[in-house]
Amino acid sequence: MQSAISLSLHSPSPVARSAIRYSSDACLPTPRSLRFCGLRREAFDLKASVDASSLRIARLNLHSKRSNLSKVFAALKGNGAPSSGGFDYDLVIIGAGVGGHGAALHAVEKGLKTAIIEGDVVGGTCVNRGCVPSKALLAVSGRMRELQNEHHMKSFGLQVAAAGYDRQGVADHANNLASKIRNNLTNSLKALGVDILTGVGTILGPQKLKYGKGDSGDQVITAKDIIIATGSVPLVPKGIEVDGKSVITSDHALKLEFVPEWIAIVGSGYIGLEFSDITPAKDGKPVQIELIDAKTKEPKDTLEVDAALIATGRAPFTQGLGLENINVQTQRGFVPVDERMRVIDANGKLVPHLYCIGDANGKMMLAHAASAQGISVVEQVSGNDHVLNHLSIPAACFTHPEISMVGLTEPQAREKAEKEGFEVSIAKTSFKANTKALAENEGEGLAKLIYRPDNGEILGVHIFGLHAADLIHEASNAIAMGTSIQDIKFAVHAHPTLSEVLDELFKSAKVKVSTSNTVAKPVPA
Numbered sequence: 001m002q003s004a005i006s007l008s009l010h011s012p013s014p015v016a017r018s019a020i021r022y023s024s025d026a027c028l029p030t031p032r033s034l035r036f037c038g039l040r041r042e043a044f045d046l047k048a049s050v051d052a053s054s055l056r057i058a059r060l061n062l063h064s065k066r067s068n069l070s071k072v073f074a075a076l077k078g079n080g081a082p083s084s085g086g087f088d089y090d091l092v093i094i095g096a097g098v099g100g101h102g103a104a105l106h107a108v109e110k111g112l113k114t115a116i117i118e119g120d121v122v123g124g125t126c127v128n129r130g131c132v133p134s135k136a137l138l139a140v141s142g143r144m145r146e147l148q149n150e151h152h153m154k155s156f157g158l159q160v161a162a163a164g165y166d167r168q169g170v171a172d173h174a175n176n177l178a179s180k181i182r183n184n185l186t187n188s189l190k191a192l193g194v195d196i197l198t199g200v201g202t203i204l205g206p207q208k209l210k211y212g213k214g215d216s217g218d219q220v221i222t223a224k225d226i227i228i229a230t231g232s233v234p235l236v237p238k239g240i241e242v243d244g245k246s247v248i249t250s251d252h253a254l255k256l257e258f259v260p261e262w263i264a265i266v267g268s269g270y271i272g273l274e275f276s277d278i279t280p281a282k283d284g285k286p287v288q289i290e291l292i293d294a295k296t297k298e299p300k301d302t303l304e305v306d307a308a309l310i311a312t313g314r315a316p317f318t319q320g321l322g323l324e325n326i327n328v329q330t331q332r333g334f335v336p337v338d339e340r341m342r343v344i345d346a347n348g349k350l351v352p353h354l355y356c357i358g359d360a361n362g363k364m365m366l367a368h369a370a371s372a373q374g375i376s377v378v379e380q381v382s383g384n385d386h387v388l389n390h391l392s393i394p395a396a397c398f399t400h401p402e403i404s405m406v407g408l409t410e411p412q413a414r415e416k417a418e419k420e421g422f423e424v425s426i427a428k429t430s431f432k433a434n435t436k437a438l439a440e441n442e443g444e445g446l447a448k449l450i451y452r453p454d455n456g457e458i459l460g461v462h463i464f465g466l467h468a469a470d471l472i473h474e475a476s477n478a479i480a481m482g483t484s485i486q487d488i489k490f491a492v493h494a495h496p497t498l499s500e501v502l503d504e505l506f507k508s509a510k511v512k513v514s515t516s517n518t519v520a521k522p523v524p525a
């Protein structure tokens with residue numbers, strides 16, 4: 001369980017301050033001795049605030065002509081032969097975010113005649129309002145942080161004149177990257193002949209749906225299988241009024257026309273942590289934030305700031321989807337699914353030929369998880385049973401330095417060990433002795449391995465340090481492949497590289513058996 005403590009945190013910038021709520025079921029200590037929470041979806045009781053206007057409906061002019069043409073192209077280019085069983089398509093995906101996109105590409109590879117319905121713009125949250133623009137901004141703030149850190153620069157023997165930035169130039173970098181990736185995604189769908197159908201997709205009944213503006217011009221289509229990939233929107237707690245200027249969500253923060261001098265960030269999950277890297281300038285009117293004890297609801301303090309970023313989680317987006325037409329009730333907004341992403345109806349029965357992937361099912365609200373779930377579903381509808389092991393999916397928070405993790409946290413591993421009757425051991429190593437990290441003057445960081453000493457199974461790995469987001473993949477691949485510590489510790493790492501941190505971590509583990517292949521393939525979560 002997470003404990004609920006509110007506090008204010010002074011950022012390294014002399015002018016910036018963030019109000020951050022954090023959780024105590026931590027896995028890694030940060031340099032400021034805060035404990036970093038497990039970064040998993042919170043069990044909020046808050047009602048989702050879903051804004052229909054977030055789906056801007058694109059024009060449908062000339063759509064049916066384009067659709068017919070694309071069918072011809074699809075046939076020529078190999079987007080499946082005409083669908084079997086008299087359906088318009090083998091597979092229709094509702095939502096062209098990263099989840100839908102990943103599923104569509106894999107479906108074409110499997111020879112399925114595929115269409116994707118999008119009510120706004122291709123790329124969804126990640127490309128247009130999430131991962132992509134936020135990482136472009138973080139690339140800038142990271143450089144600014146470095147250039148402004150005189151001590152750091154001097155340690156390299158460098159002298160740098162006062163660093164400054166052009167707000168519009170920074171914004172252009174983020175916008176240009178988002179539009180480049182959006183075009184790449186759109187082009188890849190077109191190149192493979194996937195039909196991109198514009199408008200809001202609504203399920204009408206089993207294997208039947210419509211798309212369009214929601215008027216009489218809507219087109220009805222049939223599909224052997226349907227995937228819901230409608231994503232999520234910011235979740236704003238009741239009582240907070242978002243105006244898009246001084247009280248904002250990440251959607252606005254990525255497009256803000258000014259940089260507030262003082263900003264309070266409510267929520268210290270992924271978004272709160274990543275956005276607290278933005279070095280602010282000056283503008284705006286004071287916003288008052290009341291800090292209350294999350295348990296007793298007693299007022300504790302009031303903050304006056306120029307803007308407040310509400311980063312308190314995301315709510316699944318299922319408006320207009322027509323779930324009522326197939327007797328599906330959402331659970332706290334999420335579409336209920338089993339381990340194969342098959343949708344479960346209000347009576348607990350599987351809805352035939354209907355799947356839900358990505359943020360809308362709430363299993364793991366990450367871009368690569370959405371895409372992996374999509375690929376897994378396509379494998380199933382193509383006749384290959386496939387269950388995705390969510391414990392092998394890495395997660396990364398792009399702070400400076402980065403934080404990454406895969407598998408179980410130590411408390412989760414201990415709970416599992418107690419239930420199943422095995423021992424848990426911990427190994428830790430630091431970046432302090434790593435030559436590459438020291439050459440970069442970035443020796444602050446650590447890596448932690450949670451494992452079974454009886455058979456060498458890797459239960460979890462957590463890294464905090466330079467390029468942690470890239471380093472985690474050695475561990476996540478090992479978990480996915482069922483590779484044991486006694487095998488991976490013989491893998492050779494180039495010197496001097498940061499990857500030697502993991503090499504040292506695996507070598508420092510004390511496994512009681514020395515034979516390889518003693519780890520059973522992990523049971524998917």
Ligand SMILES: Cc1cc2nc3c(=O)[nH]c(=O)nc-3n(C[C@H](O)[C@H](O)[C@H](O)COP(=O)(O)OP(=O)(O)OC[C@H]3O[C@@H](n4cnc5c(N)ncnc54)[C@H](O)[C@@H]3O)c2cc1C
Nearest residue numbers: 095097099119124125126130131201231358359365366367
């Ligand atoms: C600021 C921010 C930063 C993030 N950074 C990262 C990161 O670094 N790494 C990471 O892994 N994840 C990150 N995420 C999370 C990531 O963006 C999501 O997990 C991912 O986008 C989910 O993909 P999806 O395909 O499920 O949904 P989405 O990307 O939300 O796409 C859903 C699509 O469906 C469309 N749609 C909805 N309803 C309908 C309908 N009825 N008919 C037609 N179309 C419809 C929407 O318009 C949208 O385009 C970030 C999120 C945010 C907000």
Ligand SMILES: NC(=O)c1ccc[n+]([C@@H]2O[C@H](COP(=O)([O-])OP(=O)(O)OC[C@H]3O[C@@H](n4cnc5c(N)ncnc54)[C@H](O)[C@@H]3O)[C@@H](O)[C@H]2O)c1
Nearest residue numbers: 021237267268269270271272311312313314365366396397
């Ligand atoms: N690097 C990445 O992969 C990345 C980056 C950004 C977003 N995301 C995804 O987007 C999702 C949304 O991100 P997020 O940071 O908004 O959500 P989150 O669930 O990661 O964190 C929300 C935080 O807000 C806190 N909170 C909730 N209500 C509050 C209140 N009233 N006052 C104070 N604190 C409160 C919660 O306890 C929690 O710690 C994440 O779940 C994540 O999956 C991923």
